[in-house]
Amino acid sequence: MVDSTRKVYLFLWDCNSPMDKTKVAIVGVGTVGAGVARILLDHGDRTAKNAGTTLWLETAVVRDLAKPRDCDLPDGVLTDDIQDVINNDEIKVVVQLIGGVEAARTIMLELLESGKDIVTANKALIAEHGPELFAKARELGRSIAFDAAVAGGIPIITNLTQCLAANQVTSLRGILNGTSNFIVSQMEQGADYDGAVAEAQRLGYAEADPAMDVDGTDAAQKLAILAHIAYGAEIDWKKIPKTGIDTLDTVDLKYAEELGYKIKLLAVAQMSDDGLELHVSPTLVKAGLPLAEVRSAYNAISVEGDQVGRLFYHGLGAGQKPTASAVVADLIDTAVGRTALTFRTLKLFTEHNPSVQICPSEKIVGRYYFRFVVADEPGVLADITRIFGTHNISIASVIQHEPDENETQAEGVYVPLVIMTHTACEGEAESALTEINDLPNVRPGSRKMRVLN
Numbered sequence: 314m315v316d317s318t319r320k321v322y323l324f325l326w327d328c329n330s331p332m333d334k335t336k337v338a339i340v341g342v343g344t345v346g347a348g349v350a351r352i353l354l355d356h357g358d359r360t361a362k363n364a365g366t367t368l369w370l371e372t373a374v375v376r377d378l379a380k381p382r383d384c385d386l387p388d389g390v391l392t393d394d395i396q397d398v399i400n401n402d403e404i405k406v407v408v409q410l411i412g413g414v415e416a417a418r419t420i421m422l423e424l425l426e427s428g429k430d431i432v433t434a435n436k437a438l439i440a441e442h443g444p445e446l447f448a449k450a451r452e453l454g455r456s457i458a459f460d461a462a463v464a465g466g467i468p469i470i471t472n473l474t475q476c477l478a479a480n481q482v483t484s485l486r487g488i489l490n491g492t493s494n495f496i497v498s499q500m501e502q503g504a505d506y507d508g509a510v511a512e513a514q515r516l517g518y519a520e521a522d523p524a525m526d527v528d529g530t531d532a533a534q535k536l537a538i539l540a541h542i543a544y545g546a547e548i549d550w551k552k553i554p555k556t557g558i559d560t561l562d563t564v565d566l567k568y569a570e571e572l573g574y575k576i577k578l579l580a581v582a583q584m585s586d587d588g589l590e591l592h593v594s595p596t597l598v599k600a601g602l603p604l605a606e607v608r609s610a611y612n613a614i615s616v617e618g619d620q621v622g623r624l625f626y627h628g629l630g631a632g633q634k635p636t637a638s639a640v641v642a643d644l645i646d647t648a649v650g651r652t653a654l655t656f657r658t659l660k661l662f663t664e665h666n667p668s669v670q671i672c673p674s675e676k677i678v679g680r681y682y683f684r685f686v687v688a689d690e691p692g693v694l695a696d697i698t699r700i701f702g703t704h705n706i707s708i709a710s711v712i713q714h715e716p717d718e719n720e721t722q723a724e725g726v727y728v729p730l731v732i733m734t735h736t737a738c739e740g741e742a743e744s745a746l747t748e749i750n751d752l753p754n755v756r757p758g759s760r761k762m763r764v765l766n
């Protein structure tokens with residue numbers, strides 16, 4: 314049935330405008346790969362019209378041939394041997410959709426060596442080995458397209474590299490991990506953390522190892538890619554300070570709500586007097602700001618350019634269809650020849666702007682939310698405010714509710730104390746936290762989060 318559908322498309326195109334076909338391979342037919350296969354097989358007329366050539370799915374490579382696939386592949390397409398792609402000179406473009414880094418790197422280098430252009434969604438690979446892979450592609454006259462690697466269906470890489478080319482980006486703030494945003498949204502509605510993680514996995518949002526989503530790794534890798542494109546800086550994603558949502562407590566979601574904020578895993582790259590600020594962390598975002606309203610597996614990116622002003626991008630950041638949408642758009646761009654032009658001109662991951670310095674994290678300036686668990690005794694608040702004062706941190710508001718019986722422990726009454734600060738230096742905020750944690754009347758488990766107004 315699938316085969317006959319493909320023949321209908323070819324027949325239609327043969328009747329109206331004779332068209333060649335571009336043979337394509339997919340390496341990795343998991344969540345995203347199956348979505349790409351579905352678009353190529355079910356919407357061949359659409360992709361052929363937009364590419365000016367039929368995108369013909371010739372081969373699909375997996376590890377385990379016996380595993381069920383979320384797509385109906387025509388007979389003879391599926392293989393577990395990458396050599397079927399490497400040795401087929403008629404395959405011009407390969408969609409590389411295996412996760413992880415080392416096997417993916419080796420396969421991508423082999424594919425480039427065998428003369429294939431590449432489309433990928435693997436951000437871990439680009440963040441880790443972008444310079445090597447892009448240099449190799451350039452040396453061999455090939456191209457790598459990777460818009461699906463950041464923010465799923467949002468065409469942020471095409472926008473930064475092409476549509477905003479007249480601008481210097483001054484600020485970029487994004488919700489870049491759909492899984493984390495989904496989990497926090499679920500927790501806001503009362504779901505437990507582990508159940509929300511399992512649901513994100515079931516829906517195909519999470520990485521093969523979901524720890525990469527919830528500990529901020531995935532967002533840091535995406536931020537490194539975006540920051541390189543936006544500022545030309547050479548960025549090692551491992552050096553980006555990151556905290557994930559795996560440390561988030563539901564009590565903080567409740568206090569955020571009470572204060573008029575939403576907690577979002579925010580990735581930030583913005584220019585300051587001390588250099589390029591980079592960080593990924595759960596952040597209290599003022600309710601009403603567009604970023605605060607981004608729910609479920611949606612991503613959003615607020616970009617400010619010196620010419621265009623502020624732009625806001627919003628869309629599904631994970632999942633089969635939105636990611637496959639971005640992959641197939643890259644595939645079409647590659648078939649048309651647009652990718653090769655941009656790839657040649659931009660020299661991404663090969664040339665760096667040496668004048669962009671990374672801001673030391675202790676110099677980053679912002680507002681902070683603190684939550685302490687303190688003994689309900691005279692003098693505790695005074696001790697804490699004195700420490701803030703010595704670090705030149707001004708307090709904006711304080712919440713301490715009367716203790717309820719659950720907070721009465723054998724060793725006394727302990728209550729949460731929440732403090733919102735005015736603008737302060739990260740280094741001072743960290744030192745204050747350390748000193749406060751050392752006070753005898755403060756229990757372990759303090760929290761500090763950034764605030765965005």
Ligand code: NAP
Binds near residue numbers: 377436
């Ligand atoms: P997935 O469901 O785990 O699928 C990975 C596929 O790669 C599987 O089909 C697997 O084969 C195959 N594979 C793994 N190692 C292989 C090898 N050495 N040789 C041949 N095939 C191999 O992953 P996914 O969610 O589709 O994600 C794929 C990539 O896209 C990842 O880099 C991910 O970070 C990225 N991405 C994912 C999303 C999303 O929403 N899921 C969004 C944006 C980007 P078997 O099935 O036989 O094991």
Ligand code: HSE
Binds near residue numbers: 463489493520631632
């Ligand atoms: N695991 C990733 C996420 C997939 O949840 O955002 C999209 O890159």
